[in-house]
Amino acid sequence: MRRILLLLALTVFSVPQAFAQQAPGGRLGTGLPVPRYVSLKTDRVNLREGPSKDHRTAWVFQRAGLPVEIVAEYETWRRIRDSEGTEGWVLHSLLSGRRTALVMPWAKGDVPPIPVLNSPTDKSAVVAQLQPGVITSIRSCDGTWCRVVIVLERARDVDGYVHQDKLWGVYPNEKVE
Incomplete structure (x- = not known):
C-alpha cells in the first residue's frame, strides 16, 4: 500500500x-x-x-x-x-x-567591448561599445546582424547593429522583424 x-x-x-x-x-x-x-x-x-x-x-x-x-x-x-x-x-x-538580448553573457575575464556599428557591415563606424551582460532591445535581425537599441539614462539612446552571434536572446540565423 x-x-x-x-x-x-x-x-x-x-x-x-x-x-x-x-x-x-x-x-x-x-x-x-x-x-x-x-x-x-x-x-x-x-x-x-x-x-x-x-x-x-x-x-x-x-x-x-x-x-x-x-x-x-x-x-x-x-x-x-x-x-x-x-x-x-x-x-x-x-x-x-x-525581444531583448544580453551581450555575450558567456564571456569571462577581460573581454574587449563589443562594437555597435551604424550599419550592418564590419567596415561601418562604431557608435558605441558594449560590455558583456548589457541588455539590449532587439529591433530586427537578418540572421547575421541585429539592430539593437540601448536605452541610456540622461543621454541619447544608442541605436545600431551588433553581430547576432554576440547576443543571447536570438537564435543562430533567426530573422526578427
Missing part, C-alpha cells in the same frame, strides 16, 4: 512538467513555438520549482527586460531558462513578448 501511495504521489506531482515537455509540436499552452525567447516584464519574478504557486520559489529575478527562453508550457505557466542555464516555472503574465 505504501508503494502505491508513493507512486501515486510521484505521478500527481510530475504529470504537469512531464506533459508540458512532451506536448506534440511544443504547442500545449499558447500555440506559439516552443522554444522561443521572451523577456521578463517586471523587476521581481519568482522562478518556481513547478507550475503552481504551491511550488517553492527557487530563485527571484530582479531585472526587468532580461531575456529568457520558454522551453515548455503548462496552462498559464511557462518553464523558462536563463542565459546561465537555470530553469524553472513562472506565470505567463510576468513575461513579455518584447
